[in-house]
Amino acid sequence: MSEVSENNAAVLTRLRRIEGQIRGIHRMVDEDEQCMDVLTQISAVTKALQSVAILMLEGHLAECVTNAMDDNTVDMNEKLSEVTAAIARLVRS
Amino acid sequence: MSEVSENNAAVLTRLRRIEGQIRGIHRMVDEDEQCMDVLTQISAVTKALQSVAILMLEGHLAECVTNAMDDNTVDMNEKLSEVTAAIARLVRS
Amino acid sequence: MSEVSENNAAVLTRLRRIEGQIRGIHRMVDEDEQCMDVLTQISAVTKALQSVAILMLEGHLAECVTNAMDDNTVDMNEKLSEVTAAIARLVRS
Amino acid sequence: MSEVSENNAAVLTRLRRIEGQIRGIHRMVDEDEQCMDVLTQISAVTKALQSVAILMLEGHLAECVTNAMDDNTVDMNEKLSEVTAAIARLVRS
Numbered sequence A, B, C, D: 001m002s003e004v005s006e007n008n009a010a011v012l013t014r015l016r017r018i019e020g021q022i023r024g025i026h027r028m029v030d031e032d033e034q035c036m037d038v039l040t041q042i043s044a045v046t047k048a049l050q051s052v053a054i055l056m057l058e059g060h061l062a063e064c065v066t067n068a069m070d071d072n073t074v075d076m077n078e079k080l081s082e083v084t085a086a087i088a089r090l091v092r093s
Helices: A005-029 A035-070 A076-092 B004-031 B033-069 B076-092 C003-032 C037-070 C074-093 D003-030 D037-071 D077-093
Strands: none
Touching: A005 A035, A005 B004, A035 A076, A035 B033, A035 B076, A035 C074, A035 D037, A035 D077, A076 B033, A076 D003, A076 D037, A076 D077, B004 B033, B033 C037, B033 D003, B076 C037, B076 C074, B076 D037, C003 D003, C037 C074, C037 D037, C074 D037, D003 D037, D037 D077
């Protein structure tokens, strides 16, 4: 399995778990559980989503750099602007 | 329908939509879509989760205050410490 | 010293410290220190600012509730909308 | 002026402005201004700090890639791990 697809497999596993966590939160609200406990779970899922984003970003940066080193025609400035914009969205969300 | 259950109904609808968005992200990664597009979706879901948390917090604060005004034996300091701790977790996540 | 002014004194002390931290970051950039070290400092100041915000919010919530219990003409819904909007800004920033 | 020092100059200007904003918040608290207005200012400074961090990160990524392309002995994996750790701290703060 290549490094990219290994990374993807890890991302998919985590997304599956996050989907289950969201369903758990739905059930908690449905059963009128304590608001504070629901908020704790929402914070946990938010953190889990951020970790998935960082994992993807790490894989993407490595891929960008490898491509740039193999192929001089890649416009690295454009790639980096794209990556920076994605980081900015994550930091601000 | 009481104010509390109206709020809960709105929260449940949003959680259902978020669950669908997570499944959408899973499919995007599975089909090897552009990393940048996946990250944009993750930022959107993170924002949606934060909105759910704020909606719940608003309902909870209103309930706390109503209870405190109806019943003088409620320990308001304890309630407020709980709420502040939940806000802190949200701000830091 | 009243509870409000005690809280304010704590906030002022922290803000003074944060001002010093910003000056420290300025000096680090000026002296071309490692980018990674500067970013670590910026993360620390961001966290410190969030803690100040949460400290202020806690004091404000306590004040709101005390006022509402003393004076029935206070429009609690309006107050809570204001507080929720402030929390939303903090969570999203 | 090189690209790096241009970036640094922009960072320094922003940090100077942020220092002034922190002093402004200090004065607001000292003069007992509305809590909600202070919180709005704190959110604004937090956003300004995040923008500085992203500006620095952008400069750093560009530098890393340029160095890697000029010098094959640079350990790119190590650099990327460092950058990812810094991004993770920013996203979580």
